[in-house]
Amino acid sequence: MIGITIDRLEVGDSAQITRKVVHADIAEFVDAVGDYNPVHSDRDYAAGTMFKEPIAPGIWTAGLISAVIGTRLPGPGSIYLSQDLKFLKPVKLGDIVSARVEVLEVNRDKNRVRMRTVCTNQRGEEVLTGEALVMPSKTEVVYTRAEEGGGLLALWALGPWAWAAQGAAAWAMLGWSAVASAVPGAGAARAVTAPGRASAETT
Numbered sequence: 001m002i003g004i005t006i007d008r009l010e011v012g013d014s015a016q017i018t019r020k021v022v023h024a025d026i027a028e029f030v031d032a033v034g035d036y037n038p039v040h041s042d043r044d045y046a047a048g049t050m051f052k053e054p055i056a057p058g059i060w061t062a063g064l065i066s067a068v069i070g071t072r073l074p075g076p077g078s079i080y081l082s083q084d085l086k087f088l089k090p091v092k093l094g095d096i097v098s099a100r101v102e103v104l105e106v107n108r109d110k111n112r113v114r115m116r117t118v119c120t121n122q123r124g125e126e127v128l129t130g131e132a133l134v135m136p137s138k139t140e141v142v143y144t145r146a147e148e149g150g151g152l153l154a155l156w157a158l159g160p161w162a163w164a165a166q167g168a169a170a171w172a173m174l175g176w177s178a179v180a181s182a183v184p185g186a187g188a189a190r191a192v193t194a195p196g197r198a199s200a201e202t203t
Contacts, residue, residue, distance in 0.1 A: 003077035003141035006111050009103055015072035016100035019064060021056050021093055029060045056091040061128050064099035065117045069134055073101055074113065077137025083117070085130040096122040101132065111135055 019025075030041055035057055038045035046054040062085055069078055091097060098120050105114040112135055119128040 001071050001076050001143045001145075003075040003137045003143070004073065005138065005140060006074075006106065006108050006113070006136050009074060009106050009113055009136065011103050011106060013073060014100060014102040015068055016098050017064060017068050017072065018096060018098040021091055021095045021097060023093055026054070026056050026060065026093070029057060029063075033057075033059075035059075051090050051092070053092055056093075056095075058085070058087045058091075058128070061087075061091050061097060061099075061119050062130075064097060064119060065101065065128075065130075065132065068099050068101045069115070069132065071143075073103070073115075074134060074136035075141070076143035077139070077141035079135040081112070081133040081135055083130060083132045085117075085128060087128055089121070089125055089127040091119075091121065091127050097127065104131070111138060 026040060030036060037057075039049055039051065040046075040054055040057050043054060046052070062083070065083070066080060069080060070076065100118050100120070102116045103113055104116050107113070112133060115132045115134060117128075117130045117132050118126055120126050
């Protein structure tokens with residue numbers, strides 16, 4: 001993934017990701033944020049509501065917008081400044097949600113991008129709409145994800161010797177960062193590696 005700087009962005013640029021709503025994702029999200037509203041996780045309770053079955057938390061759906069901004073457009077290094085949202089229809093297990101962003105305005109002087117944000121389901125119905133204000137990275141960021149199962153989980157499995165090695169590597173990188181920041185033009189493109197998982201497609 002490569003973060004796009006403000007000088008390369010134009011009105012009309014767009015990107016999207018698509019993800020199927022599965023129980024494990026919703027359960028992990030509910031546990032992570034502590035949103036134990038039974039309408040999201042209790043089938044018996046949800047059956048008595050207007051939805052008749054559990055629905056995904058609205059912020060889970062909105063999180064797909066964040067994923068597009070952070071990985072596709074503008075991409076890695078972007079900073080989310082604001083977002084307004086309207087939740088139009090429920091998102092249920094098994095739904096296929098496409099999250100799309102489109103550039104509406106580019107302010108090069110302030111390094112700001114205003115974007116239309118929308119999520120649709122497999123029937124083409126809008127389930128969420130809004131607008132976001134985003135600050136792209138001022139330098140190109142090249143982001144490479146580690147393979148599934150790497151990162152922190154692998155580090156914990158390897159034990160203290162691996163932690164010591166990782167610590168030494170981190171100190172070495174900090175030393176290089178100090179040198180790079182002191183030398184004009186150094187570090188114009190930053191390559192970083194972090195654990196993660198793919199979940200999307202781009203248009």
